Every structure is written in C-alpha cells, then in structure tokens.
Amino acid sequence: MRFTRLAKFGAMASIAALALTGCGGSGSAAGPDADGNVTLRFSWWGSESRSAATQKIIDAFEAKNPGIKVQGEYGDWGGYWDKLATQVASNDAPDVIQMDDKYLREYADRGALMDLEGIDISKFDEAAIANGTTEEGLFGITTGINAMVMTANPTLFKEAGLELPDDKTWTWDDYKEIAATITEKTDAFGASGPNEPAGFQFWLRQDGKSLTTAEGTLGYEPADAKAYFEMLKGLMDAKAIPTASGIAEDQSPGPDRSLTGTGGAAMGMWWTNQLAALSGASGEELVPLRMPGRSGQDGGSNTFYKSSMFMSATKASKHPEEVKKFIDFMVNSEEAGMLNLADRGLPSNLDVRAAVIDKLDGADARSAKFIADIEDEVGDAEPVPPRGFSGLQDILYRYGLEVFFGRLGPDEAAEKMFAEMQTEIG
Incomplete structure (x- = not known):
C-alpha cells in the first residue's frame, strides 16, 4: 500500500x-x-x-x-x-x-x-x-501572497457540455451538480478531494467561524465538522469526486502528478501560486475560480489572502x-x-x-489577475496558527478518510476529531 x-x-x-x-x-x-x-x-x-x-x-x-x-x-x-x-x-x-x-x-x-x-x-x-x-x-x-482557488479545466467542461460557473455566486450544491455531471459525461472525475485544512477553513468562514482563534483555541464546534463531513460524503456518493481509495491516493502527489495536473479531474482546490505548475503539467490553460459559497450571493466564498x-x-x-x-x-x-x-x-x-x-x-498572469479581482471581496486573514496546528491537517485528513471509507459516520467522526484537535493544540 x-x-x-x-x-x-x-x-x-x-x-x-x-x-x-x-x-x-x-x-x-x-x-x-x-x-x-x-x-x-x-x-x-x-x-x-x-x-x-x-x-x-x-x-x-x-x-x-x-x-x-x-x-x-x-x-x-x-x-x-x-x-x-x-x-x-x-x-x-x-x-x-x-x-x-x-x-x-x-x-x-x-x-x-x-x-x-x-x-x-x-x-x-x-x-x-x-x-x-x-x-x-x-x-x-x-x-508572497496567494489565495485558495477552485481550478477548472475548460477542455473537460466543454467535453461535458458545460460552461464555467458564475463563481461569484455558485454554491457547494452547484459544485456537486457540476462535478457529478462531468464525471458522468467524461473519462475524468468532476473534482478531486478536498485540500485541507483550507477546505474546512472556507466552510467555517462561510458560517462566521474559524478553525483556530487568535487565542490558540479551536474556533468551531463538532456540529460544524459534522455538516462539513456530510457535504464531503455527499460529493463522493454523487460520484462528483473519486472513491475513498482514490481520494487517499491523490493526497500524496504534488501538483505535477495530482489528478488536476494529469487531467484526471476537471476541478481541484489549489493555491494560486500553483496554477502555473498545474497548467504546465496538464497541458491545459487551467482557470482559477472562487471557492463555492453557502449563501449564493456575491462574496459568498468569503475568501482570504494567505502567505504562500x-x-x-x-x-x-x-x-x-x-x-x-x-x-x-x-x-x-x-x-x-x-x-x-x-x-x-x-x-x-x-x-x-x-x-x-x-x-x-x-x-x-491569470493568477495575478485573480488576486487583483478578489481584492474587494477578501475578508480577514486566518489567525496565526498556534503551536500544534500542523497536526490538525493530519487529523482532518484522517477523519475525512474515516468518513469516506464508511468506518465512521459524520457525527462520530466530528466528535472524535474535535476532541483530538483540542488535545493537539492544548
């Protein structure tokens, strides 16, 4: 293995x-x-x-x-x-x-x-x-600065008979529907698995919360994680993203050998500074999109700038x-x-x-333009990570896989993850 x-x-x-x-x-x-x-x-x-x-x-x-x-x-x-x-x-x-x-x-x-x-x-x-x-x-x-984006492969969208979404207002439900359609109509997956902890951070930001606080504590509750795991499991069940084993396998490669970089997925969560490497590897002019939101309104992504x-x-x-x-x-x-x-x-x-x-x-140039385009939408940066934060990524990936493989339900995974994260940064 x-x-x-x-x-x-x-x-x-x-x-x-x-x-x-x-x-x-x-x-x-x-x-x-x-x-x-x-x-x-x-x-x-x-x-x-x-x-x-x-x-x-x-x-x-x-x-x-x-x-x-x-x-x-x-x-x-x-x-x-x-x-x-x-x-x-x-x-x-x-x-x-x-x-x-x-x-x-x-x-x-x-x-x-x-x-x-x-x-x-x-x-x-x-x-x-x-x-x-x-x-x-x-x-x-x-x-330098960058931002998390949903990269999109226009060739695979066209092959599936789809236009690129209005990324200012699209939601996680829109994302699931689009990705599932691409999986059905092409030889690629509609999207790859989540890029953590950014995926969870966006989910929390869109509900006014954060993974960790400026005081070094957790900024969410188990119920927030349960809802996130339910959303991710829904993506897999709809075949919008790979199977559990495929998601686990795609967490290891860098951009060059990832599903996004090899044309195996039409969408993927990446930082803007990785767009050139991904485009070069895939041979496609990948397009950066805002992350899906929950409100369906302009600015619903609640994006932020990050030190690359x-x-x-x-x-x-x-x-x-x-x-x-x-x-x-x-x-x-x-x-x-x-x-x-x-x-x-x-x-x-x-x-x-x-x-x-x-x-x-x-x-x-597409990355730079994207950074400039979202300037008026950018919210507060995430708090400086506390000691122990690096372990949270491992914990988040691990419990996500427990849900994907069906070994834990979203509720139980959320409770156990929250307790383990508390210990990690405590």
Whole structure:
C-alpha cells in the first residue's frame, strides 16, 4: 500500500515532537573552505518548475556573491517535513529553510529558527510582516501572497457540455451538480478531494467561524465538522469526486502528478501560486475560480489572502550574515522576482511585485489577475496558527478518510476529531 501524505504527517508529528525539544545545537554547516568560501544549504519543497527556477536564482546570487555557494535540497511536500524534523533533531538542519505557516511556531517557539531582524522589509505591507512574526521576533520572511482557488479545466467542461460557473455566486450544491455531471459525461472525475485544512477553513468562514482563534483555541464546534463531513460524503456518493481509495491516493502527489495536473479531474482546490505548475503539467490553460459559497450571493466564498510561504533560517547556522544576505536577495531583488514570478506567490516586496506583474503571462498572469479581482471581496486573514496546528491537517485528513471509507459516520467522526484537535493544540 502506498505511503500517503496522511501516514507521512503522522510520522512527522512523532519525529518533530522529539526533534524540536532538543534543537539548537551547533548545526552542521561547515566553516569557510581553504579559499575562504562559505557554503549554505537551502531546502525547499515544490514542483519541478519551482526547482528549476530556484536553481537559476541560486546561480544569480552566487554570481553576485562569489564567496558564497548555495547547495539546494528539495522534495515533495509530504516527505519534506519528515526530513526537516529529522535534520533538526540531529543538528543537521539546512541554513535556509522554506517554511510554511503551519510549522512556523512549531520551530520558532522551540528556538530552532533565527531571528531575521536586519533584513530589509521596508517595502512590505504590514500584514506580510506580521505573518512571519511571533512575540519573540521575526522568524519568517513572507515570499508572497496567494489565495485558495477552485481550478477548472475548460477542455473537460466543454467535453461535458458545460460552461464555467458564475463563481461569484455558485454554491457547494452547484459544485456537486457540476462535478457529478462531468464525471458522468467524461473519462475524468468532476473534482478531486478536498485540500485541507483550507477546505474546512472556507466552510467555517462561510458560517462566521474559524478553525483556530487568535487565542490558540479551536474556533468551531463538532456540529460544524459534522455538516462539513456530510457535504464531503455527499460529493463522493454523487460520484462528483473519486472513491475513498482514490481520494487517499491523490493526497500524496504534488501538483505535477495530482489528478488536476494529469487531467484526471476537471476541478481541484489549489493555491494560486500553483496554477502555473498545474497548467504546465496538464497541458491545459487551467482557470482559477472562487471557492463555492453557502449563501449564493456575491462574496459568498468569503475568501482570504494567505502567505504562500516564508524564508526562514536555522538558528544553529554558522553563517548568519550570509544567510540573511541570501534571504534578502530572494525577497527583495528584482532579479530573483523575475525568476520566481508568481510561483512563491505574488512578491511581498511591493516594488518587485509591480515589476513582476508587468512580465507575467499565461497561468501566472491569470493568477495575478485573480488576486487583483478578489481584492474587494477578501475578508480577514486566518489567525496565526498556534503551536500544534500542523497536526490538525493530519487529523482532518484522517477523519475525512474515516468518513469516506464508511468506518465512521459524520457525527462520530466530528466528535472524535474535535476532541483530538483540542488535545493537539492544548
């Protein structure tokens, strides 16, 4: 049986709990070599296109900083966090770490991350700065902003005899009906499974609630989760999304090998910065749509902007100044921005963003236009995730599968999930 993302997250949680309690040693980064050169290790997750662009950024940085070499380490999302937790546990963490908001406090609060004070953030808006800041300091520099979208494959819609929906007003019932029709009339599924925790976050936002609060508690009740699981089970029963085993299998691949990226599903929940990789993999000009809502009214999606990711650094690095120089180049140089384009979100540096937007085309241009189009509809950002938040994703996926496989009913799954989530962040 394939080792899916769910299993990986379960293993990661156990490893991280041990790893992070003992972090902060000397680190593995070597001192300057005989010629005085410094080598930094930089880890990231992402698609093949991101890796290719990142290597070009590294090459550009090295050309401008001949005394600094950057060694890249990358992989898929699931295995990335297992590997990082193990590296931190053995004092072998990379100098520069591509970080996600789910894990920022997990590492920062345990003293594993470097305070990045001194990197120029004068061209960032306040929200972008706050996203990477805890009470103890600035531990993540936001690379860019993005939004969760429902990607749509126009070719499969046309094959099914359907037009793209009015995404300003469509509902979850509309989404189910459209997806079920596509499954019936094409060789693809109408949609892939949910992208968590964003799928549940949207469901809760549309009822005025949140997954977690600013105080670090759960922001919903078991009844909310029950209704969500009932909606998801209804999608599967209507054949709008794959079977339980198909959903489990599609939780593991990155964009390139997902049902969306391979043309196996007409719709899928993804972040805007992933649209280019998905379009390139599928060979289709995928279209970003607003997430379905519950009210049927304009703005019913209740969307929000999210930091796509952060640049963080291990506190144990022996080369803090060189680390900050590289991160500064990543987020503040127009040259890096032109290579990243929208892959790590629309740049946080407003000057770089303006330069990049003028050069975007294809999927990146569609992403940028979408971000601009929803500006007047965007609600408050989700609260900064508390410690333990990364485990909530695993829990949510796991209980979703329990419902899909019929091992638990929505009511029982909701009650057990709520109790386990309370313990996780408690």
